[in-house]
Amino acid sequence: METNAMTGMAIGMIVLLTVGLGIFTTLLTQKTLVLLGATPDDRFSNFRERIDRVIVYMFGQKRMFKEPKSGLMHAILFWGFCVISLRTITLFAMAFSSQGFEYHLPGLGEGALGNMYALTKDILAFLVLLMVIGAAIRRMSYRPDRLTPSGEAILILVFIGILMLTDFLLDGARFLGQMEAGALSAEGQMSPVGRTFANIYAALGYSAAEAMSVGKVAYWIHCAVILAFLNLLPKSKHFHVITVFFNILFSKTEPAGAIRPIENLEEQETFGVSKVEQFSWKQLLDVYSCTECGRCEVNCPAWHTGKPLSPKVLIKDILENLHHHEKRIISEQNVVGTLVNRIRGQETEPPTADPFTPVEPDLISQVNEDVIWSCTTCRSCEENCPLLITHVDKIIDMRRHLVLMESSFSKEVGQALRNLEQKSNPWGLPIADRGNWATDLDVPTLSENPDAEYLFFVGCAGCYDERSSRVSAAVVRILKEAGIDFAILGKEEGCTGDPARRIGNEYLYQLQAQQNIDTMQGYNVKKVITTCPHCFNTIKNEYPQLGGDFEVEHHTDMVFRFLDEGRITPTQELDLPSRNSEETRVTYHDSCYLGRYNEVYDSPRDTLKAIPGTNVVEMEQSRENGFCCGAGGARWLMEEHMGTRVNQERVRQAMEVKPDVIATACPYCTMMLEDGLNETGEDQVVVADVAELVANSL
Ligand code: SF4
Ligand code: SF4
Incomplete structure (x- = not known):
């Protein structure tokens, strides 16, 4: 490449990078300072498990495959992005290299590794382009209910589409030049899609020089769009592109059922969360990471039965509140001063802001108390979230504020607490x-x-x-x-x-x-x-x-x-009214605190199968996807004033498999389901605990 052209390209790139990365760094610093101003939370132990999670949930995209089609689509986009990010670095580096558009990162030029990379990148970039088109069609024509219509999502798809297309336009121009010179590089030979673009240029009558002019424009558009994309991320639900690694790496490794305690209770002045910065930094990272994909809503008993709680909206409301307070948090918490003092080894005065003075917009009002009390803490939302975002801890933290600071709870809750x-x-x-x-x-x-x-x-x-x-x-x-x-x-x-x-x-x-x-x-x-x-x-x-x-x-x-161990052996068929004289159809209802919280799924089922004459049939929503009975989170102590009753919805699901018996393993599930059967007139079906059924057959 000519020296003048090279210098011009380098200067252009320096300007572009200075502006693009400058704004991005400012935005990212602001978010980081907000996290530093939030409540501390030690998430630095169990590193082996944390790395395993990143491999399984981020690189393996495990939760995405719960919905196989959209999961595959997202996985291709993600894997494509991982591979193509090396190409992105290459493109920026081209501006500073004497090889210009023929520059490759060390190891990715000539040779087996370079050839393999060229082939993988070429195919994946093409697949990403197809997925972008597929995702856009899906969003505009048969969008799943869980997705909120969003112009931003379409804009991001357009950005990704432009990135892939411009990359092919540059590659096609390069390969056309090589082909005209009779020396197609190994990279060109390993890039079927790039070569196809070269052939399209040729078919349209472009010379190599004309194609390269198009390629150069495509190159600058590509680099500008990447930087625009990068700067859109911190302000959008696509921030997860940056945060996903950290959010999964620092996810909770303690048992899911262990709520974070309030340490040194007697010494605390405030309890729970009423201001957004009282959440821990990890809870706020969760909030920044939410993609609004709505997978958490799919099996939420509150959302399904017309309560005001949607776990997706809960996180979105907290995020909106956080956006309002970011600047205040950074200044009030004196985050920068604390950091500087820490580096100097000096103590910092605690924040002077009065923890009791509410700040507008108020978090609890923004989330809404009815939302906070609607949760059954069933963890279905958490089980479905691809980013391992947790919801229950945030609900409990806000309940702690309502109960311990405001005494704001229903009559029934007050009576139960007194009892x-x-x-x-x-x-x-x-x-x-x-x-x-x-x-x-x-x-x-x-x-x-x-x-x-x-x-x-x-x-x-x-x-x-x-x-x-x-x-x-x-x-x-x-x-x-x-x-x-x-x-x-x-x-x-x-x-x-x-x-x-x-x-x-x-x-x-x-x-x-x-x-x-x-x-x-x-x-x-x-x-x-x-x-x-x-x-x-x-x-x-x-x-x-x-x-x-x-x-x-x-x-x-x-x-x-x-x-x-052979200590007991069920020998008798169940002595229960049965619809089918040859078998007793038993369906097992998973208790959330046994199943999702503690992964006890098989023992109850295997036990039921050991009882003579039983046919164990599965409900559609079972095991990890089991639907709550409505009792958890102390909800069984509260009236259900809004929407329809959760227990009736669960009974409706159970009745789809025409059971004689709904087997349970929790006293509260038993109560809720028996009530549900009575309320819906299905009282010919028996609800019985696994222990009762086994004792009945001994
Ligand atoms: S919390 Fe998780 S599942 Fe729910 S919308 Fe956000 S990213 Fe999706
Ligand atoms: S824990 Fe259960 S009830 Fe609460 S938000 Fe999550 S899915 Fe809904």
């Missing part, structure tokens, strides 16, 4: 009656049998609710049949604290949890069995935060283990 506080059960029933369910069952308490191998932690429902205590009795029968040495706590047992924590009363939760931990440690308990998935989750995943480490097993895992 939990005074009687350690949500109904306010006498503590002395907690062990009454076992009166005729010959079950020892730990005070009577302190050396028992297992503690059967019964839970509030299993103790006080007549229907659930039948499940407790079935578990006792199985434990005895299996020859297990166990005991209960009787009136020494208290609520685990799960409802208080999910309501947002962290103070009451920690009090209740600590009492149980102290009691259990006082008896030197090592192994715990639960029937309630909420108790199971809390003791297993949350008590360790307060120093309570126990080996916890849910009864469905335990029963399956007993079957496997």
Whole structure:
């Protein structure tokens, strides 16, 4: 290339890069400072697991393939982008190289690696172009409900399309020149699409020089569009192109069911989140990363039944609030000063802003209290989010503010909290009656049998609710049949604290949890069995935060283990009214806190299959995609004033497989589904816990 032309190209590129990267760096710095001004959160342990997640969820695009067609489309765009990004660097570097448009990055020129890269890039760029056209058609003609119409999405597709097209126009011009000189490079030979563009130039009557003029224009358009694209990202829902790596890398590695505790409760002045910067930096990174793809909405029980909560809109509202407050956060939190002082090794005065003074627009009003209370904490949204964004923690943080700072909750919640506080059960029933369910069952308490191998932690429902205590009795029968040495706590047992924590009363939760931990440690308990998935989750995943480490097993895992070990053998067909005389059709409803939270999916199903005469049939929405019964997140304590009832929707889904029995593994699911069947007139169908069915067949 001529020296003058080269210098001109380099100067042009320096101007373009200075402007483009200058604006981009400013925007990115602003976002980074906002994250630095948010609440700290240690996300730097378990690096091996974090890297694995990046490989599986980012490079492997695992969650995207839940919808195979659109997943493949996105995966091709993503993989294409990864490969083509090397080409992008090459294009910018061309402006500074004496080889000009024939420059290649070291290793990607002549040779096997370069040839392989040329072929891969050429094919992927073409596929990306096809996917862009496909995605545009899909958005404009048969857009899925979960996607909000968006001009920005179309603009991004146009940008990507231009990038691919201009790249081919440049390659085609280069290859035409080489072909006319009778020396097509190895790169040209390995680039079928680029060569096709060269042939199109030739077919249109372009000489090599004329084609190169077009190629040069295409080159500058390409570079300008890349920089425009880059600058659009931080302001758009496509910011995930930059944040996805970090969002997945720093995703939560603690158990999904362990809510972040409020440390040193007694010393805190404020609780929960009412200002957006009170979220942790990772929670705000989540918000910046949301693509508004709506996958989180697809199986959300609140959204499906006409409640005001959409997990997608929840994140979008928090983002809008954050955009309003970015500048204030950076100045109020003195982020830059703190950083400078940290580098100098000096202390920084804490922010002077009064944490109690609300800032407009107010986060809670923007999100809306009805939204905050509509969530069943079922985690379906989180299970479906390709970026591993979490929603439940944000809901709980805002509930903590409403409950602990504002005392803003419904009458039913207030009554339940008083009952939990005074009687350690949500109904306010006498503590002395907690062990009454076992009166005729010959079950020892730990005070009577302190050396028992297992503690059967019964839970509030299993103790006080007549229907659930039948499940407790079935578990006792199985434990005895299996020859297990166990005991209960009787009136020494208290609520685990799960409802208080999910309501947002962290103070009451920690009090209740600590009492149980102290009691259990006082008896030197090592192994715990639960029937309630909420108790199971809390003791297993949350008590360790307060120093309570126990080996916890849910009864469905335990029963399956007993079957496997030959300790029990179901021999009888179920003694239940059946529609089909030859088999009992059983469909299993996954409890969210057992399934999605703790990945217990197979034991209950395998146990049901072991019962003679049963035919286990799956609902369409099962396992990871199971639909909540509506009880979680302490929702069962609240009235359902808006939309239709979640339990009725779940019953409707169950009835599609024409079951005789809906099997459950949670007392609250059992209550909700029985109510749902009664409310919809389907009361010929039986709802029964897996333990009851097994006990029935022994
Ligand atoms: S939270 Fe996740 S699933 Fe929901 S819209 Fe955002 S990126 Fe999509
Ligand atoms: S946790 Fe469940 S109810 Fe709450 S937003 Fe997510 S999907 Fe909806």
